[in-house]
Amino acid sequence: MFMWIIKRDLLLAVRRQSDVLTTLFFFIIVVSLFPLSVGPEMNMLRTMAPGVVWVAALLASMLSLGRMFSNDYLDGTLEQMLLSPQSLSLLVLGKAFAHWLVTGVPLVLMAPVLGIQYDLPVEALLVLTSALLLGTPVLSLIGAIGAALTLGLRGGGVLVSLLVLPLYIPVLIFGSGAVEANMSGVEFSAHLSLIGAFLLVTAVFAPWAAAWSLRVSLE
């Protein structure tokens, strides 16, 4: 069941590649806008880089949240999933995982390239990538709750950002904190372990809360 839902969502993503690419290009464009707005001074860009990449990743992942459930809601497949004998939380976990594979992983892979634009040292690039690797699934999981709650509401896209962005703050702080710590020569593993802890906790609780939200939204 878990595998089926992932397979299904990946298949749909393959049929609709443009959706995946728009999210990725949104991420690239946002990151590339900053040097244009604050000037190409390399020292400043280097200190800004982790924050800029993380905020752009937050926004990109949030923009694609609308697609997590709303298409399935409109064509009735979500209704059928709610009536599945298997656990709805597991199904939501599958959908969040698929969402991460489709939107999170490309961001993670693209991040080192963007880091080079900002002249980050190699080690910092590695830390940035691993922080994103651990942090982006948290964004998809927390986002699932917001996406489920705003299902079918007018202005749902803007609303979901109001609900979800404040909840993203801890990941943002520790994610960019890890890179900054590395660049100032401080041990960064504590940051990564904390993001790992967030990931575990959200993987347990977020699908459950999102499943509950889906039942409320479809009633």
Place this chain on the structure above:
Amino acid sequence: MAINWFKYSSPASFYSLAGKMIPLFVFAAAILLVAGLYVGFFVAPTDFQQGEAYRIIFIHVPAAWMSMFLYVVMAFWAGIGLAFNTRLSSMFASAIAPTGAMFTFIALWTGALWGKPMWGTWWVWDARLTSELILFFLYIGFMSLQAAIDDPRRSDKAGAIIALVGVVNVPIIYFSVQWWNTLHQGASVSVNQAPAMASTMLTGMLIMVFASWMYAIAVILKRVRVIILERESHTAWVAELHKKGAV
């Protein structure tokens, strides 16, 4: 004598009970407010470090406390409403949100006003001010979600879920912001770090906290009454009230 408390959990009887209680709380709030402001502005001594400017804490600190308490109280009632399907508790949660957001806003505003004479800037990215700002976002999120949903039952339940998710996250957000702040060595003086407090200052502040509670209860009860009227507009007892011209 046994009192049937459950009687008041029905919106109709709560409506009239709340109507009787509101004037009491308004009265208490007014008395306490006058007393608290008097103690704060005329009795409490001038602070040797901060001069007269510190007196804004008599508004700032109660507002900040209230903003946090009310969020927890709101999540509590929303959770009760979700778990036991009690309409009145969900109505309470919706009624608390605007008051909580207002106190958060006051705390932010007075924090800025205090910051100007203290550090020469209106805003510093101090841990507590930042958390207060995020709390404000959480209130706004809760209210916008409820406002976007037309069906009251769905609105109650969806609001409850986001409030509970929020209340779980508040400590996490608070500690990460705290940690972020110590790392970046931002403000050296925390806004809420009260100077060595004279006992009159403490008295003044406590009176103001009670005044805020009384005010909050009065306003929330009033708002619950309005929500009850709105939601029960199709029932016989509301029609009766209209006939009597009591609304």
Place this chain on the structure above:
Amino acid sequence: MLQGINLACVRGDRELFRDVNFSLEAGGLMQVRGPNGSGKTSLLRMLCGLSNPAAGEIRWDNASIRDLDGEYYAAMTYIGHLSGTKDDLTVLENLCISSALAGFEIGIDQAKEALSRIGLRGREALPVKVLSQGQRRRVALARLLVCKTPLWILDEPLVALDVSAVKLIQELLERHLQEGGMVVMTTHQEIDITAASTTQLHLA
């Protein structure tokens, strides 16, 4: 056995129905009738557990469907107004995935056979978005052939279907009822289905 006890439904301020009682035995057909807006779809969504009744209880084999949860869903197939198919997937993929999510993993051959019985032979590899309304309906109804659940809840299953398809569905329903299945359905079309017991539920 499916039972509804004193069911009531409220939408917004309006009460759609109250005190609806019925009981459906094995082999029984229940047709829900009533004008537009009388709450037929609302009742069906309650019966499949998507929404909660404002009052009353729904029982499956003498246990509330609230408590049964997954166990009840394993015994029930719901086909609603929305087709429940993905436009970007092919007919075959749609059938395989939707039945897998309903708890019945089927092979390609079994799926192809079901599709040809429902009249979609040769269309297996087409994406659903190029199909007509009636054909989409058939894709949705093909689930009934592969998901062996005793209780079918069908909301307007005959909409957009042509005469031959209506006949096909009619036969399908009759076979299901003969085998001891149960059907709850709404339809505005006159349809003649022989069943061990037929209940008409009128919503005012």
